[in-house]
Amino acid sequence: MNFLSRLKPRSREGSLGIILVITVGVTGLINPRFLTGDGTRDLFTSTAVVALLAIGMAPIIIMRHIDLSVASTVGLTAWFIADLCAKHPDFTWVQCFIIGPMIGMVVGILNGLLVAGLRLPSLVVTLGTLYIVRGAVYVISNSVDYNAQEMPPSLLDLGQKVFFGIMPFTFLLVIFAMLVTAWFMKYRKAGRDCYAIGSNPHAADLVGIKVFRRTFLAYVFSGAMAGLAGVFYLMRFAQVDSTAFYGQELAVVAAAVIGGVTIAGGSGTTIGATIGALLVQTIQGGLAAIGVDAFWKSAINGFLLIVAIYADRTLARKSESALLAQRIKERA
Amino acid sequence: MAQKGDLLLQMKGVQKRFGGAIALRGTDLSIRAGEIHALLGENGAGKSTMLKILAGVHVNDGGTITLGGNAFTTGSPEAAIAQGIAVIYQEPSLFLDLTLAENVFIGRQPMKGAAIDWNKAQEEAARLFSELGVPLDPKRQARGLSIADQQVVEIAKALSMNANIILMDEPTAALSASEVERLMTVMKSLKAANKAVIFVSHRLDEVFAISDYITVMRDGATVSENSVSATDLQKVIKEMVGRELTELFPKTENKIGEIALEVSDLTNPAFFRNISFTVRRGEIVALAGLVGSGRSEVARAIFGIDKYTTGSVKVNGKVMAMGSPVEAMNQKIALVPEDRRQQGLFMIAGVDRNISMESFDRLKGKLFLNFKKERALTEIWREKLSIKYAAPTNPVESLSGGNQQKTVLAKWLATDPEILIVDEPTRGIDVGTKAEVHKLINAAAGEGKAVLMISSELPEVLGMADRIIVMREGHKVAELSRKEATQEKVIAAATTGSKGA
Numbered sequence: 001m002n003f004l005s006r007l008k009p010r011s012r013e014g015s016l017g018i019i020l021v022i023t024v025g026v027t028g029l030i031n032p033r034f035l036t037g038d039g040t041r042d043l044f045t046s047t048a049v050v051a052l053l054a055i056g057m058a059p060i061i062i063m064r065h066i067d068l069s070v071a072s073t074v075g076l077t078a079w080f081i082a083d084l085c086a087k088h089p090d091f092t093w094v095q096c097f098i099i100g101p102m103i104g105m106v107v108g109i110l111n112g113l114l115v116a117g118l119r120l121p122s123l124v125v126t127l128g129t130l131y132i133v134r135g136a137v138y139v140i141s142n143s144v145d146y147n148a149q150e151m152p153p154s155l156l157d158l159g160q161k162v163f164f165g166i167m168p169f170t171f172l173l174v175i176f177a178m179l180v181t182a183w184f185m186k187y188r189k190a191g192r193d194c195y196a197i198g199s200n201p202h203a204a205d206l207v208g209i210k211v212f213r214r215t216f217l218a219y220v221f222s223g224a225m226a227g228l229a230g231v232f233y234l235m236r237f238a239q240v241d242s243t244a245f246y247g248q249e250l251a252v253v254a255a256a257v258i259g260g261v262t263i264a265g266g267s268g269t270t271i272g273a274t275i276g277a278l279l280v281q282t283i284q285g286g287l288a289a290i291g292v293d294a295f296w297k298s299a300i301n302g303f304l305l306i307v308a309i310y311a312d313r314t315l316a317r318k319s320e321s322a323l324l325a326q327r328i329k330e331r332a
Numbered sequence: 333m334a335q336k337g338d339l340l341l342q343m344k345g346v347q348k349r350f351g352g353a354i355a356l357r358g359t360d361l362s363i364r365a366g367e368i369h370a371l372l373g374e375n376g377a378g379k380s381t382m383l384k385i386l387a388g389v390h391v392n393d394g395g396t397i398t399l400g401g402n403a404f405t406t407g408s409p410e411a412a413i414a415q416g417i418a419v420i421y422q423e424p425s426l427f428l429d430l431t432l433a434e435n436v437f438i439g440r441q442p443m444k445g446a447a448i449d450w451n452k453a454q455e456e457a458a459r460l461f462s463e464l465g466v467p468l469d470p471k472r473q474a475r476g477l478s479i480a481d482q483q484v485v486e487i488a489k490a491l492s493m494n495a496n497i498i499l500m501d502e503p504t505a506a507l508s509a510s511e512v513e514r515l516m517t518v519m520k521s522l523k524a525a526n527k528a529v530i531f532v533s534h535r536l537d538e539v540f541a542i543s544d545y546i547t548v549m550r551d552g553a554t555v556s557e558n559s560v561s562a563t564d565l566q567k568v569i570k571e572m573v574g575r576e577l578t579e580l581f582p583k584t585e586n587k588i589g590e591i592a593l594e595v596s597d598l599t600n601p602a603f604f605r606n607i608s609f610t611v612r613r614g615e616i617v618a619l620a621g622l623v624g625s626g627r628s629e630v631a632r633a634i635f636g637i638d639k640y641t642t643g644s645v646k647v648n649g650k651v652m653a654m655g656s657p658v659e660a661m662n663q664k665i666a667l668v669p670e671d672r673r674q675q676g677l678f679m680i681a682g683v684d685r686n687i688s689m690e691s692f693d694r695l696k697g698k699l700f701l702n703f704k705k706e707r708a709l710t711e712i713w714r715e716k717l718s719i720k721y722a723a724p725t726n727p728v729e730s731l732s733g734g735n736q737q738k739t740v741l742a743k744w745l746a747t748d749p750e751i752l753i754v755d756e757p758t759r760g761i762d763v764g765t766k767a768e769v770h771k772l773i774n775a776a777a778g779e780g781k782a783v784l785m786i787s788s789e790l791p792e793v794l795g796m797a798d799r800i801i802v803m804r805e806g807h808k809v810a811e812l813s814r815k816e817a818t819q820e821k822v823i824a825a826a827t828t829g830s831k832g833a
Contacts, residue, residue, distance in 0.1 A: 186448075188446075188448065189448065192430075192434065192438065192448070193438075195427070195429060196427045196438055196439075199427035199428055199430060200425060200426070200427050203425030203426065203427060206389070206419070206425050207438055208409040208410030208411075208413050209438070209439055210410075266428070266429030266430075319473075319475075323472075323473065323475055323476025
């Protein structure tokens with residue numbers, strides 16, 4: 001028991017990591033291919049887009065806001081980049097990596113101005129931009145699709161590049177983004193301001209936190225990540241049409257929430273969000289491996305989300321009553 | 333560094349309008365280093381507006397404010413903080429998800445290179461807490477902290493930003509006697525460090541115990557500014573209300589009748605044990621004791637909000653089912669809760685809807701609510717309680733604290749209860765309204781209602797109650813009749829559990 005209690009993870013991310021390892025293990029038992037190098041690589045490749053978006057959205061959820069427009073932004077960027085590359089055969093991956101985030105930032109700036117500037121509810125604003133951006137993709141694309149032959153070979157090569165046999169280039173970037181953002185959120189004043197704003201928006205105004213600037217920049221960051229995720233989408237699928245990544249925004253929210261980013265704001269990390277994305281993908285992969293049909297996959301995903309929220313509330317309530325008990329003890 | 337007695341802050345003829353409403357019509361205030369300055373006035377006199385102008389939340393429309401000889405830059409909380417003004421609001425504004433160290437240093441975290449130096453922040457916070465005599469754990473989350481400890485964190489924050497002027501809005505409203513004492517010690521040490529403390533309070537005994545100067549406001553203007561030795565309680569009250577208050581506790585002798593409420597051996601191990609008492613018709617029984625002694629929990633258990641493990645509650649001799657507020661209301665019990673904003677009112681709903689809320693059954697036509705009857709009911713209680721509002725549909729959050737409290741009272745009195753439980757009925761409301769609320773409670777008892785009153789204010793307990801039950805740490809430690817009760821006996825019982833004194 002002593003040994004076990006020493007093993008008990010001290011952070012939320014620790015427990016999530018353990019759950020992830022167990023899930024991967026169980027999935028591996030069902031389908032041994034899952035534990036091979038190829039299986040691991042597939043897991044990372046298929047998680048990269050959602051994980052990157054979850055990292056981008058984590059600061060926003062921590063601020064008690066939300067960004068539903070990310071999936072549409074992925075679609076817009078992916079189509080736009082493919083279109084540009086088709087028209088400029090001299091483009092390499094470099095242009096894609098610069099232009100992608102810039103397109104995303106335009107959407108982010110729009111969201112940021114509406115949410116932070118006009119103080120409109122983010123759920124409604126980003127639901128609006130979700131439709132506007134997707135509508136724009138439909139109009140601009142004019143039903144034109146692009147395939148691998150129109151895309152820069154250097155970009156597709158990069159999409160296939162794998163380190164150490166298991167780590168795709170895209171997921172390496174995800175880990176990099178995760179670590180930088182996690183560091184920023186913990187060790188920079190701007191990052192701490194995000195937690196303060198989500199914890200108590202009213203008090204954030206009173207202590208002089210620059211609420212507009214922080215909120216606005218968080219949306220711009222999320223937009224940039226969505227733009228980059230659009231490029232990742234092309235690298236993975238080498239094909240794009242106007243419905244690319246349609247309706248996936250809630251999968252991103254789910255990944256973040258399952259990863260312990262509290263929807264009520266004030267707590268969570270990008271590391272948790274990334275683990276959350278991996279966890280969802282692993283379970284999906286496991287279910288596919290044992291031949292569960294699509295309805296049940298979707299239903300199990302939803303179930304998982306509710307379990308995550310329940311666990312979150314239970315933990316919060318537990319720590320609240322522990323803190324209360326501590327206070328009663330201090331008083332006695 | 334300011335010397336003792338240096339003029340730190342001067343406000344002259346400061347004005348503020350909100351739309352058509354004038355909040356301040358010309359207030360003056362001078363604050364010197366090393367003084368504790370009390371700001372008094374009835375609810376709606378403009379104290380909060382004044383604090384908010386200094387805090388940078390509002391901008392004044394007229395008048396001048398000078399700070400250490402320079403013009404004060406208004407308009408943003410940041411600017412106010414930069415000019416050495418720290419504000420501790422009535423409801424502490426901490427970030428509950430963050431640690432105490434972080435709450436102290438939010439926005440001003442110590443840096444090491446490009447990163448926040450968390451170790452240093454924690455050490456500094458720990459040092460500030462122990463300086464204040466309250467060794468809180470800086471790594472602890474702010475969630476679950478008592479109001480008193482949250483204030484300590486706010487004061488540590490003010491110290492850490494090296495504020496010269498510390499504003500406190502009703503800092504003692506939610507504190508128990510020992511916590512008030514602790515806060516006063518802290519205020520004195522701030523004074524000794526040549527800082528200026530401005531505080532708003534409705535507890536006049538405290539004001540006279542600790543302040544050096546007293547400024548009284550009425551209707552948005554300064555009435556007087558005196559050193560504490562140059563004024564007295566009667567004078568201050570007169571200045572605040574603009575008339576003589578003949579009696580703060582207009583006790584009437586009521587006919588005491590049958591036992592209406594009988595609580596026997598009520599126990600909920602987490603909060604209270606073996607509580608027994610009775611309340612008769614026409615009687616006011618006070619539950620006294622420190623905050624946290626379990627008084628409110630007993631009231632909640634009687635009203636069926638919480639459950640209890642053993643014991644019983646009898647209404648008119650019949651045992652009442654446990655754990656059902658609906659049953660309690662059927663038995664004609666009413667509970668006016670302690671926290672009117674959170675538990676007593678629907679802040680964004682209209683005054684009329686709030687008053688009629690518990691009386692819908694009587695106001696209903698065949699299917700729908702009869703708005704005429706609702707309006708009539710509101711009008712009746714507006715008159716009886718002299719609630720002040722512009723229109724009955726105005727949201728209660730636009731009312732002053734005193735009028736909000738009257739609205740909660742009206743809501744429950746409108747149900748025509750036989751047993752009225754009131755929890756801290758006059759917290760945070762001014763003397764004038766206080767006297768009115770006391771009169772209302774007396775009148776309710778006079779109509780033959782049994783009244784159980786929880787109060788942390790001793791003068792209120794002694795002035796109002798026919799009998800006083802004192803609780804300490806979940807136990808009933810004394811029961812005193814009106815005749816035998818004295819301030820000393822109640823305090824002794826509440827703090828040490830001893831019955832004699």
